[in-house]
Amino acid sequence: MNKLQDIFTAALLNPDLPAPGGLRDGGAQPAGRRFDIYRNNVAVSLTEALRIGFPVITKLIGQQNMDGLAGIFLRAHPPSSPILMQYGARFPDFLAQTPQLAHLGYLPDIARLDLAIRRSYHAGDAPPIVPDILAETPPEVLMAATITLAPAVQLVRSDWPIHDIWRFNTDDTAAKPRPGGQDILITRPDFDPLPQLLPPGGAIWIGGLIDGLTIGAAHDAALAKAPDYDLGTTLALLLAGGALTSLNRQRIGP
C-alpha cells in the first residue's frame, strides 16, 4: 500500500514518468490516459490555488505565465498540508531564484505582499483598544509601555516601490510607480486587509513594537534611521486599522 502510494505520488508530480502498473480502464485495457485524469486534477487544482493566492503576481505577469510558473513550482514544492490557504510560502523565493524573471526584481516582494494580505485575511480576530486610553495616559508612561498588535497586522519592507506597484495593479486611477523602496503596513479594520504606505522609519518603529520594545525604545530606533520620523502618523494608521489590541503599562516603583 505504501509502495503503491510512493509510485502514484511520484507519477502524479512527474508527467515524464509512466503511469503506475496494474491499473485498468473499464474494458480491462491498461489504464493509459485515465491515470492522467488524476495528474490533471492535481496540477489544475494546485495551479488554481496559487493563482487565487497570488492575485497581484498573476495580474503583473499574466495568467498564462502564472500558470506556467505554478506548474513548475507545484512539482518542486507541493503542499505539505491540506490547508491550501497557507500554500505558497516558498513562492517568493522561487520567483527570486527563477533566472528568466531576473529582470523583474520586484516580483518576489510583490509575492510577499500577496502572501501577507492572505495571512492578514485569515488571521485571528482581536478587539482593538479604545483610542482614548492613549490620550489619557501620561506621555512618560506611554513611552515606557509596550503594545500588542492584532494578529492581522503584517509588515512588508522592500527596496522596490511595492505600494505603488500594488496600487497600480489594483486601482485603475493610481499613478505609475515611482522609483525607490517602500514599506507597507497591512491592517484589517473589519474583514478586508488594508495595505498602506508607511513613512520612512515607520516600519522600524512597528517592527520594534512587534519585537517587544517599548514605544519609546522603538521610537529611538526609528529616529536613528529616519531623523525626522513622526510617531503620530504611524500611530494613527495603526489606530484607524484597529491594530492595537492592548497597551501594556510597565509597573513603576517597587
Added chain:
Amino acid sequence: MPGAAPPSANPLPAAAGVGYKAQHFAAITDDPGAVSWLEIHAENYMGDGGRPLAQLRHLSERFPISVHGVGLSIGGAGPLDPDHLDRLKHLLGWLKPASFSEHLAWSTHDSTFLNDLLPLPLTDATLMRVCEHIDQVQDFLGRKMLLENPASYLTFDDSTWAEPEFLGEIARRTGCGMLLDVNNVFVSATNLGFSARGYIDAYPVEKVGEIHLGGHGVDMDDLGARVLIDNHGHAVGDPVWSLLDYTLGATGPQPVLIEWDNDVPDWATLQGEAARASAALARVRR
C-alpha cells in the same frame, strides 16, 4: 465498535441542502428557497479568524451545517496527520455541526498533500487500514462519521472486493455511516462499465446518512471511449436525477446535497437544483 459514537443529536434534515459558496452569503439568508441546510469543506474554515469564520458562525445560527472533509486522507498508507485531526476537532468543537463526513480515498503521502481524492485498490489490506483510520477518527472526534464512495476512472488488478460490499464491510466493522454520492456511482458505472442500479442494489443503503448530487464533465480516453469526470462544474445530469429516484426508493428520504464547486452559478440556479432535489424527496414520501 470503538468510540461507540451515538447518532448526532442534531442530524441533518431529510431535505435539500447545497454546498456553501461565499459569493452566495447574502442571497442564502435573504432567500433560502428550498435550501434547508448547508455543507462546507472543513479545510476552508481552518484559518484563525476573519470573514470566512464570521460568515460561517452567522450561517450556523440559521442552518444545520454538514462539515465535509477533503484532506484527511483516510485511505493513506501512512498514519493520519495528528495536526489535521486537531484542527478538525477544533472546528467540530465550536461549530457543533449536524454531520461530519470524509472520503474513501487518499490525498496525502509522506508529507505531500496532492489535493485530489486518489483511488485505492479494494483489498483486505486496504480494508484493514481504512478501518483503523476510521476507528481512530471516530474515537478522537467522539462522533460517528460518514464515508463517501469515490468517483472512479480506473480499476486495480489487485482489487478483490466490489466497492458496495467493501463499503458495507467498513460500515459493519467501524460503525460509520455512509455518504452515498449518486453522481459518483453514475460516473464510476459509466467509466468502468458496471450497472449503476446494480451498485445501489448491493450498497449498504440502511447505513446512508446523506446523499450527494453533482454535475460531471465528459472527456475522451485514449481509445476514444467516453470518460465522465466528477468536476462539480455543471448542473446535475438527467440520468443522475433518475438514479436519485431509484436510490431514494431504497434508502427512503435522506438529506440530499447539491455540489457545485467550479463555474459556480448564481443563487437562483443553485436554488433551482435544490428545488428539484426537494421534489424528488416529496415523490418518495408519497
